[in-house]
Structures are given as structure tokens and as C-alpha cells.
Amino acid sequence: MKHYLIGGAAIAAIAGAAFFTLAPYNIAASVPHFPLVGEVLHQYLRNAVTVRASRIEVPAQVDLSDPALIRLGAGHFATSCQMCHGAPGIERNPVVEHMRPAPPPLDGDDYEPEEFWWIARHGFKYTGMPSWVAERDDEPWAMAAFLSHYNDFDRTTYEEAAFGEAGAYSSDAISFTDGIPNTCTRCHGEDGMGRGGAAPIVSGQSEGYLIAALMAYGNGQRQSGFMQPLAKPLEPIERARVAEGMAGGGAEWNGIPLPFGDAERGRDLANRGSEHEDIAACSSCHEGHGENGLYPERSDVPRIAGQHGYFLYNWLMMYRDGPVPTTERAHLMAAAAKPLSDEDIADLAAYYSSVR
Incomplete structure (x- = not known):
């Protein structure tokens, strides 16, 4: 019996080596799979997704029916997914049909x-x-929101969500208009106010901060699946044009408040911190300058007062839990965020998003 087992193993090894060396299974994309192979692989894929997603919970800050989150997902879909998958009312590129x-x-x-x-x-x-470009768990929820409502869109409403207006679809990856790429305005809006919460407000931020942020996204010092693919190809002169256009916008920030969290407690934390919990006062770095005192003293520090609550919450979570940016002063923000609890983060985001 032992000899039969050894002989069988040897035959299997030889057959396997022959299959590996001679490659009889044709891997050419021009040739269909054998019957049932594609179906079996697809069902395995479905099973793998179902099993792994069963452990996923929608985070507290995510509202999958939020029109702003859906718009953010649509804008990213237009940039990164549409060529391969098509879009509502837009056919797939013929090339991908031969994959x-x-x-x-x-x-x-x-x-x-x-x-x-x-x-x-x-x-x-x-x-x-x-996979997602960045090690960020928060950002793909925008895609989940859009794709969950995919069937609600036709071409007109999709273009309005993804590009800002019907008929605005363009296959150009980056097209400059008045110094600002349409890939910026489709999420941040032409006025830089974030299209009603679809993206952070950038209008009125300092030009130096915006240039540094684009450079950091471009070289991978700041992670974002939304921003890295768009910032990387920009030349310094293009980053400067974008920053100049956005910095010159209006300064009346009316961020959408976080729907949970204690804004009053957040105000106290922001202005006084907590010596007992080793929490620094946010206002010492992020406020104190400008006519309304809501701008930071340093031009390389962003304004956060009046920013949309959803992004404030996610950024604080990121600085606390990672991936922490590797920019020159990011370690200071990481140290400030480290002692914050989930409740602290919600309260601070609720407060700063309600500042007017």
C-alpha cells in the first residue's frame, strides 16, 4: 500500500510539473474560460465578500442616505471607476469589455x-x-453610499451629482478652467465651499497651506484615496494655480454640523483643553487671527472653525488612530489627538462645525 501511495504522489508531482511547465490552460483574454470556470470563480468572489463584510459596521458619522456623501462618492467614481464600469447612462469603454x-x-x-x-x-x-489607494477606512463609505443608490440615477442626475451640472461629463482627467481643475470643483465646488458637505471647505484657506497640502498628497505624505491620484500628476505651477484660485474665495464658512456630539462641551475643550486628560486647547493653534479671530496665526495651519463636521470627525480619528501624515508638523497634531476619546472627538467636531 505504501508503494502505491508513493507512486501516486510521484505521478501527481510529475503531472503537476508538466502542467506548470507546458501551460496547457490558455490564459489569453481572447479565449473564454472553460465551461463553469467563470461562474465558479464569480461565486467564490461573492462568497468571499459576503463573509468578510458580515463583520463590518457602518460608523456613527456615516449616513448612507446623505446627499453630500453620495455626491462625494459619485465624484470619485467619475474619476476612478467610470472608465471600466461605465456609469448611469454612460457605457463602459470598449477596451474593458475585452478584459x-x-x-x-x-x-x-x-x-x-x-x-x-x-x-x-x-x-x-x-x-x-x-484596493483603496490610502490606508483609510473612512473614505470608502462615500463609494458605498453612491453605489447603494446607483439605481436611483440616470445620466442627467449622475452628471449633476458627479460633475456639478448636467452635460458636464468630460473624459479629460484634468481640465483647467480659470486655474482650477474640474476634478477639484466637482467635489469642492467652483466656490471652494465643498458642495454642501460633499468635500471639505477650502475657500479662503491660506495659499501656502493649500500648496503644502497638495504637495503632501502628491508625494504620499498625506494619505487620501480621493486626493492622492489627483494631486500626484500636478506640477508645482499647477499646484500654485489651484491654491491661488481656492485661497482667493470667500471666507464665510457655514459648515454642516455633526449630527451628534455635545457642541457646548466641545467649545470648552477647544478653548481650554483638559489638564486632567492631557488635552491641549485646539484654539491655541487653529484660531486667533483674522477679522473674526477664526483663522490660525500660522499660514501653514488650516482653519477648522466652520468646517463640515463629517470631515473634522474623520480627520481627528485619523490623527489619533492613523494613518498619520508624515509632514513636518503632523506629529504635533498626532500628539494632540492621541488622548482624545471618541466622545471628545465627536464633541470637538460638533462644536467647530457649528461655529459661524
Whole structure:
């Protein structure tokens, strides 16, 4: 019996080596899979997503029906996903139809929101579907929000959500208008006010801070699946043009408040900190300058008073839990965020987003 086992193992090893060396299975994308191979692989993919997404919970700050979050997801989809998957009323590029597997046209009923998040965050091996560019768990929820409502859109409403107006679709990756790329305005708005919470307010931030931020996103010192792909190709003169255009905008910030958190307690933390909890006062760095005193003294520090609460909450979580930027002064913010509890972060975001 032992000899039969040894002989069988030897035959299997030889057959395996022959299969590996001679490569009889044709891997050409021009040739279909054998019957049922594609179906089996696809079902395994579905099972893998379902199992892993079953442990995912929607975070407290995420409202999947929030129009601003859906717009943010639509804008990123237009930049990064539309070429392969098409979009509502927009066909896939013919090139991708000859991939194997071909990226499918999407259907908002195919997956649950947590599953859409998992797919956007982690991608798929052997398919060309990438994982999220940055090690950020917060950002893919915008994709989950948009994809969960995918079937609600036609071409007109999709263009309005993704580009700001109907008929605005363009295949250009970056197209400058008055110094600002349309890939900036589709999320931040032409006025830099964030399109009603779809993106952070950048209008009126200092030009120096905006240039430094774009440079940090471009070289990977700051992580963001939204910003890194757009900032990396920008030349210094283009970054300067974007920063100049956004910095010259209006300064009346009316951020959308965080829907939870104690703004009054946040005010106290922001202005006085907590010696007992080793929490520094945010206002010592982020306020004190300008006519209304809501701008920081240093030009390389951003204004946060009046910013949208959703982004304030996510940024504080990021500085506390990572990935922490590796820019020159980021360690100071990381040290300030380290002692903050979830409640502290919610209260600070609730306060600063309510400042007018």
C-alpha cells in the first residue's frame, strides 16, 4: 500500500510539473474560460465578500442616505471607476469589455452597503480591481453610499451629482478652467465651499497651506484615496494655480454640523483643553487671527472653525488612530489627538462645525 501511495504522489508531482511547465490552460483574454470556470470563480468572489463584510459596521458619522456623501462618492467614481464600469447612462469603454474578467456594469442591488465598502476598500486580486489607494477606512463609505443608490440615477442626475451640472461629463482627467481643475470643483465646488458637505471647505484657506497640502498628497505624505491620484500628476505651477484660485474665495464658512456630539462641551475643550486628560486647547493653534479671530496665526495651519463636521470627525480619528501624515508638523497634531476619546472627538467636531 505504501508503494502505491508513493507512486501516486510521484505521478501527481510529475503531472503537476508538466502542467506548470507546458501551460496547457490558455490564459489569453481572447479565449473564454472553460465551461463553469467563470461562474465558479464569480461565486467564490461573492462568497468571499459576503463573509468578510458580515463583520463590518457602518460608523456613527456615516449616513448612507446623505446627499453630500453620495455626491462625494459619485465624484470619485467619475474619476476612478467610470472608465471600466461605465456609469448611469454612460457605457463602459470598449477596451474593458475585452478584459477577462470584464469589469461589469454596476447594479446597486448587487451588494449591501457594507459589501460595497469592503470591495472599494480592498479590491480583488487577479481582476484589475484595485484596493483603496490610502490606508483609510473612512473614505470608502462615500463609494458605498453612491453605489447603494446607483439605481436611483440616470445620466442627467449622475452628471449633476458627479460633475456639478448636467452635460458636464468630460473624459479629460484634468481640465483647467480659470486655474482650477474640474476634478477639484466637482467635489469642492467652483466656490471652494465643498458642495454642501460633499468635500471639505477650502475657500479662503491660506495659499501656502493649500500648496503644502497638495504637495503632501502628491508625494504620499498625506494619505487620501480621493486626493492622492489627483494631486500626484500636478506640477508645482499647477499646484500654485489651484491654491491661488481656492485661497482667493470667500471666507464665510457655514459648515454642516455633526449630527451628534455635545457642541457646548466641545467649545470648552477647544478653548481650554483638559489638564486632567492631557488635552491641549485646539484654539491655541487653529484660531486667533483674522477679522473674526477664526483663522490660525500660522499660514501653514488650516482653519477648522466652520468646517463640515463629517470631515473634522474623520480627520481627528485619523490623527489619533492613523494613518498619520508624515509632514513636518503632523506629529504635533498626532500628539494632540492621541488622548482624545471618541466622545471628545465627536464633541470637538460638533462644536467647530457649528461655529459661524
